[in-house]
Amino acid sequence: MTTALVTGASTGIGAVYADRLAARGHDLVLVARDTGRLDALAARLAAEHGVKTQVITADLTDPAQLAGVQDRLRGGSPVDLLINNAGATLSDGFDGVDGARLEWLIRLNVTAPTLLAHAVIPGMLARGAGAIVNLSSVIGLAPEISTGIYGATKAYMLTFSHALTAEFGEKGIYVQAVLPAATRTEIWERSGRDVNQIPGVMEVDDLVDAALVGFDRREAVTIPPLPDAASWEAFEAARHAMLPGFRNSTPAARYRV
Numbered sequence: 001m002t003t004a005l006v007t008g009a010s011t012g013i014g015a016v017y018a019d020r021l022a023a024r025g026h027d028l029v030l031v032a033r034d035t036g037r038l039d040a041l042a043a044r045l046a047a048e049h050g051v052k053t054q055v056i057t058a059d060l061t062d063p064a065q066l067a068g069v070q071d072r073l074r075g076g077s078p079v080d081l082l083i084n085n086a087g088a089t090l091s092d093g094f095d096g097v098d099g100a101r102l103e104w105l106i107r108l109n110v111t112a113p114t115l116l117a118h119a120v121i122p123g124m125l126a127r128g129a130g131a132i133v134n135l136s137s138v139i140g141l142a143p144e145i146s147t148g149i150y151g152a153t154k155a156y157m158l159t160f161s162h163a164l165t166a167e168f169g170e171k172g173i174y175v176q177a178v179l180p181a182a183t184r185t186e187i188w189e190r191s192g193r194d195v196n197q198i199p200g201v202m203e204v205d206d207l208v209d210a211a212l213v214g215f216d217r218r219e220a221v222t223i224p225p226l227p228d229a230a231s232w233e234a235f236e237a238a239r240h241a242m243l244p245g246f247r248n249s250t251p252a253a254r255y256r257v
Contacts, residue, residue, distance in 0.1 A: 001051070005029040005072070005079045007060065007116065008086030010037035012185030013135065016208040017083050018045060027052040029079065031069055032086070033059050060086055060112035061104055070119040082120045082132045084113035084157075093147035102149060109153035114160065121168065128172040133215065134161045138181045138223065141235075154179075158221070165220055174218055178211045181225040200225070 004021045008014035010032035018028055022045040030038050035057040042053035056072060058065040073079050087109045090097050117132055124130025139146050140154035161177035169175070182201045207224055214222030223232055250256075 001025060001027055002080040003027040003029065003052075003077055004081035004083060005031065005069075005116075005120075006083040006085060007031045007069075007112070010034040010041065013180070013183065013204055013208060014083065014085040015041055016204050017085060017133075020208055020212055021081070021083075022049040022051045022053075025049070025051065026081065027054075027077070029054045029056060029072060031056045031058055031060075033057065061107040066112055066115060070115060073116060073119040074123065078123055078127065079120055080124070080127075080130055082116060082130075084116060084132065084134045086112065087135060087153075089146075089150040090148050094149065097148065105149060105153060109150070110156050113157065117160075117164065121164075121173065124173050125168070125171055130172065131174040131176070131215075132161075132164065133176045133178060133211070134158075136161070136177045136179045138179050138225065140179065161220070176211075176215055176219060177221045178214070179221065179223045180207050180211075183207050 002025075004017075004026040006014050006018050006021070006028065009018050009028075009030035011034070014030075014032065015037075018030055018041060022028060028042070028045060028051060030042055030053060032038055035055065038055040038057065042055050045051060046053045054072075056069055058069050060066050060069065073082070088105060090101055090105055092101075094102075113134060117134075120130065120132070134157045136157035137151070137154035139151040140156075140158045143151035143155070145151070158177050158179065161175050164173070164175040180202065182198045183204055184201050185204055202225060210224035211222050214224075221232065221236075226232060
């Protein structure tokens with residue numbers, strides 16, 4: 001039986017991932033700040049699906065608590081699947097937010113998932129198998145939709161996923177980037193926005209179920225709300241078409257004076 005570690009597991013996308021993975025027979029390590037919610041979820045999933053569950057209460061923006069989750073990924077029973085889900089946004093624009101809050105968001109959305117992946121990959125390489133799911137966002141492709149640095153942190157998660165695939169994909173590690181659009185989770189309430197005022201909000205169950213379809217297909221990038229996959233494929237093809245042009249020792253003609 002395989003083990004999955006899910007961050008941000010107490011509610012929303014993380015809790016639904018935990019539910020679906022338990023139904024698939026995965027033992028679970030559930031990570032979040034809310035011990036009460038984690039304990040209740042762990043008990044329910046163990047009773048309903050007969051899986052083993054472990055709860056780790058941790059604020060991933062705290063280096064010491066993050067280190068505890070890293071230690072679990074390096075030791076104990078092997079973790080075969082890492083769901084890097086924990087994340088947040090800020091309600092203010094870039095010039096209207098305190099610098100400490102910017103740093104906090106980067107620690108949660110960028111530093112934590114990076115270090116957790118770094119902790120889990122050596123074991124996966126030793127076993128020749130493993131999977132990492134990184135929750136990005138369509139905002140990472142369209143920063144015009146939102147103000148502040150949230151889009152930049154999610155663009156990092158997409159590029160990070162590509163980089164891991166390039167380095168470890170042929171060594172047995174599958175990496176999936178999942179790009180939701182607006183999804184009905186508590187992230188909106190925490191950022192001070194009314195989700196009911198946002199058009200086209202996807203239900204979290206639908207989002208996770210679609211992401212798992214992409215996971216089973218071994219998609220590198222899964223964008224559940226995007227109707228036409230060809231538009232993403234064209235975007236990726238255009239990006240790859242530029243790569244040979246990056247290998248030039250002189251500036252392009254349009255920049256020569």
